[in-house]
Amino acid sequence: MAPDKVQRPAVTLDPAPHFTDRDAPREIRYIIIHTIEGSARSAIGWFKNPASHVSAHYVIAYDGSITQMVDDQDVAWHAGTREHNDHGIGIEHEGYASQDGWTRKQLVASAALGRWLCATYGIQGDRAHILGHEEIAPGRRSDPGPHFPWDRYLAMIRTGRDPRAEPAPPVAGGAAAPAASRDPVEEALARAQGLEERGDDFRAVEGYRRLLNDHDDHPLAARARERLEAILGDPLRRSRVEAEEVEAECRGWASLAESYIAHRRRASAEDFLRRIRDIYPETPHARKAAARLVGLDELEWETDE
């Protein structure tokens, strides 16, 4: 891989205050793969929050947009081990370790970035140097989880191409498409439209976005984009969708926190309760999380993390 042949993908800068400044260039040996356990927006908010004391170099959203939050030459606070913080680049991905939510656009963007990092810093693009957070923090972390497509990702880093060929899109048949057609994109579109017709804009938006993030080049993508713009272009519908997104994220973190409490893992429980309290302070969830945080002192903790 000659560095001059590998293009750096476009990134948006949005600096986080949490990093260790290095006077001299550091030796970069690793790429550490993470999942946020939430939205890209929440990760960016959390890393910028003065109270979080965590960060990563990059955050990659489902739609493939890349936000750089710490300079490559500075040490971001993401790995939990000195060696991997000092010599690693941390990449956070929108989504959940327990879910197979990886989108094509997200993987393409992440691998393009990884390919550029390898070429630029001489990182070896193998599994000894491109690592999951769970591998360097066994027992404490479980990201990026069992659904991360390691072989496909490493092949994309090596070759710059996605080995999983997209199925050829069907000829656009319009309204007369045969009923026997089981095109998964067509089914996904019909599902999202059904949700929209039933008034569930929140899940319809999720469905349209997923279709666009996985199958942007499909003839039906234009229809999904049109419906998405119709919903998000309406201020009332848009604000309801956004409120439900916050609601779902807070509920997810609250339930993660409770499961960490049940497993006596205080630091992780606190992490998710603090995210609720500090990222969405105006919500009723934030008040509950703040109360729960205070209550943690009264619980018994077997071990500290």
Ligand SMILES: [Zn+2]
């Ligand atoms: Zn992680």
